[in-house]
Amino acid sequence: MNNDLATEITAIVTDKNEEDAFVQKNGVTYKVLSEDDVSIGDTLKGFVYIDKQDQAVFSTVIPEINKETFGWGTVVKVNRTLGVFVDVDWQDKDVVVSIDDLPAEGRLWPKEGDRLYLSIKVDNKDRIWGNLADEEKFFEDYVEGTKQMQNQDVTGTVFHLKKSGTYVITEEKHILFVHPSEQDKEPRLGQEVSGRVIGLREDGVLYTSMQPRAHEVIDDDAMMLLEMLKRSEDHHIPFHNKTDPELIKKQFNISKGQFKRAVGRLMKQGLVTQDETGTKLIETPLED
Template identity: 45%
Template sequence: MNHLLATVITGMVTDENETFYFIQKDGFTFALDKKEGQHKIGDMVKGFVYTDKQQKARLTTVAVETTRTSYGWGLVTDVRRDLGVFLDVGLADKQFLVSLDVLPELKELWPNKGDKLYVHLDVDRKNRIWAVPAGPEVFQKMAGPAYNNMQNQTWPAIVYRLKLTGTFVYLPENNMLGFIHPSERYAEPRLGEVLKARVIGFREVDRTLNLSLKPRSFEMLENDAQMILAYLQSNGGFMTLNDKSSPDDIKATFGISKSQFKKALGGLMKARKIKQDINGTELIEQ
């Protein structure tokens, strides 16, 4: 039976009871739940073969993308530090384990519940079915080329490879690949984590994207700077105040001290959002 498990087969209905049809293939029998549809003895039925939680041989006509020979996405439903992580690949009564042996050595980088892994299935000598994450070559073959016109766009990105050099991700909505350098993140993402990543560059050599998990510079500005930006935007992009203005004028307009005001202006100038002269402060057109 080992060679049939985790594959799609076509077998014959040879028997039934109140709950199941029994499908035979190569001398082995698989139970098909009658809730999936009506059949009669002698019908040929196509379906995915697996063993359920009780290790009973089963066949389902539910479409399953993840097999021995094909990859599909699995949703992490449980994490067992002594075993690995369990994935839902679309079967109502069975989840497949990704062994701890193929997961990162650092358990804090393991997938969490709700994360996603792109896997195929493998079967050991004891007829146990395992989920095996796709390697980088699978993603490289699957993904299409990125384009050099996506700067500052933000997209969902799923982590598929962790390296010291950075994080490799797949953009499911675009079918593209991306890379996040350690300098463009605050902490290392988990394997399978679904991120929101911003495009900051394009690699012509392999047509992939450089991405960042950090906000744009103006998004990191403190509240005082945001208040000044809002004031400028509501006043035609200019104000007579600058870092030489009196503390009283600054306090009257913004309700903050001159030192706070100068710090906020410094951040805005560093982010290239404003410029100053003796007349005041002006927004820089983006």
């Protein structure tokens, strides 16, 4: 087993030809990947790994992601029998996050373009794998949210999936928690998602909803009625479910069926009430 793989080492250039230079360390020869000219006898610091051609290489560019440190990588390929391939910014090398470390349900696997926070692990056959950060890693240096963030729009990357809900981290290192009731469908690992803050947990985690705001689920007909109610002097219009269809058509240029559906949507959102005198705005909707 090569314990140097995926680590930074210091080695001496022992050989060179017209195209490549080589270093040796602990009995292993590595091809040097360097933008600078090197000579036999030079002592170099570099990062060693096995590239896509199964060649041992020594890069003088030290990557962020290695055995000791975590970083964000981008999914570039999905293999259902193996796992997902992640670009970790190594020359001529992607690493695989094993199927064993991914969600049991395939629909929750990352897709191409999604991001994963990972380090590196090497097995006893010298195979290099991506090592996903666990939940505790994200909580090591996260930034607690505040009450002032209530109703703010937030965007982040899904890093942990649980039956109780989904954990997301933002670029600002705020951690979001999305309960299943606040999502249309469960996001996949590594997916970028957006929502709005609806509460604050005692530990500073931001309760977040991925459901649209009330005004975002109101269609054009309902929005027209809502605007008319807001602009009327007493926030009331003398139209209801028993109003003559011709009067509704003349006033709103929509059918009675469209009118009833629009009012129903507004009532479902808690924005209006209706009786035999007409339809009334409950309160001026918040512009959130």
